[in-house]
Amino acid sequence: MMNLKLHVWRQPSAKDTGRLETYEARDVSPDMSFLEMLDVVNEDLIVTGKRPIAFDHDCREGICGSCGMMINGVAHGPQRGTATCQLHMRTFKDGDEIVIEPWRAQAFPIIKDLVVDRSAFDRIIQRGGYISVNTGGAPDGNDIPVGKDRADHAMDAAACIGCGACVAACPNASSSLFTGAKITHLGKLPQGQPERDRRVVAMVEQMDEEGFGNCSWFGECQEACPKEISIDVIKQMNHDYVAAAARGSD
Numbered sequence: 001m002m003n004l005k006l007h008v009w010r011q012p013s014a015k016d017t018g019r020l021e022t023y024e025a026r027d028v029s030p031d032m033s034f035l036e037m038l039d040v041v042n043e044d045l046i047v048t049g050k051r052p053i054a055f056d057h058d059c060r061e062g063i064c065g066s067c068g069m070m071i072n073g074v075a076h077g078p079q080r081g082t083a084t085c086q087l088h089m090r091t092f093k094d095g096d097e098i099v100i101e102p103w104r105a106q107a108f109p110i111i112k113d114l115v116v117d118r119s120a121f122d123r124i125i126q127r128g129g130y131i132s133v134n135t136g137g138a139p140d141g142n143d144i145p146v147g148k149d150r151a152d153h154a155m156d157a158a159a160c161i162g163c164g165a166c167v168a169a170c171p172n173a174s175s176s177l178f179t180g181a182k183i184t185h186l187g188k189l190p191q192g193q194p195e196r197d198r199r200v201v202a203m204v205e206q207m208d209e210e211g212f213g214n215c216s217w218f219g220e221c222q223e224a225c226p227k228e229i230s231i232d233v234i235k236q237m238n239h240d241y242v243a244a245a246a247r248g249s250d
Contacts, residue, residue: 002028002094006041008053009101011110018110020099030090034077035060035067037089054113060085062226065161068168069114070101075165075224083163083226103164105173107211120210121162124179127206128199133191144190154188157181159227169224172213177221179207180233187240197244204241 004025011018025041032040035057042052056066067084071077077087092098100114108116146154158181166177183200186192192199215234222231 002030002089002092002096004028004037004092004095005097007097007099008113010053010113011102012051012112014109014111018113020101028089030088032089033060033085034071034087034089035085054111054115056115057085062086063161065163068103068116068163068165070099070103070168072099075103075168076163076226080223081226081228083161086226103168105164105167105212107173107175108164108167116164118162118164120212121164121175121178123210124175124203124206125182127202128182128186129195129202131186131191132194146189150188154185157184157188157229157233160185160225160229161227163226165224165226166221167212169220170213170215171218171220172216174215174221175207175210175212176215176234176237177225177229177231179203180231180235180237181229183240184233184236187236196240197247200237200240201244204237 002025006023006025007020008023009018010021023041023045025037028037028040035055038053038055045052055069058064058066060067062083062085065083068076069084071084071087076082076084077091079087079091102108102110102114103116103118105116107120108118110116160178160181162178164175164178167173167175183203186199187196217231219231222229
């Protein structure tokens with residue numbers, strides 16, 4: 001069992017000024033996940049009549065992407081290729097001090113404590129629209145031939161869970177990895193070709209409108225990504241955008 005000191009960002013609402021507050025996490029099992037550890041801390045806070053720490057979570061299986069937070073200055077914590085909900089306390093040592101903060105980005109305004117508004121990602125996806133190809137049921141969709149190389153690249157890009165770690169880790173708060181992954185996913189498949197030009201122009205424009213920064217190729221985004229998506233998707237996005245602009249996306 002471990003005893004830890006937590007420095008947690010507390011901010012009652014978007015209009016309030018936040019600050020770090022210190023809590024003791026006692027008798028923490030190494031087998032707990034990071035979120036389970038926060039659950040235990042919250043139970044103690046509730047028992048003593050204090051406001052529990054607000055944080056996003058849902059599936060707790062590294063799929064939904066809602067559990068994002070900065071842990072000791074690193075998006076999702078120190079373990080590579082791992083979402084916060086998959087991070088186990090065995091990663092830390094007895095007596096460690098852990099600083100827990102929300103994503104920091106203009107486009108991700110803080111709602112409360114560790115919870116940020118990531119609806120900007122939703123609006124980027126919405127601008128991408130739908131594909132017009134009617135693939136029918138699963139057997140019909142599988143009748144469309146897709147080369148293994150393209151299928152592999154599409155699947156790698158589709159692994160993005162939209163957590164926002166790429167934005168939080170980027171010095172410019174760029175969402176290029178997220179947007180590039182979504183564009184590349186469909187851009188590599190035959191079903192995504194009819195709207196390919198319109199899609200990339202619209203999604204990049206929305207990304208800029210949301211206030212995300214520009215990509216400067218630091219590479220922090222791929223290091224922080226829990227699905228280890230390569231910055232190659234950003235190259236693909238840039239290539240598609242230039243090609244679409246040259247052709248005229250309308």
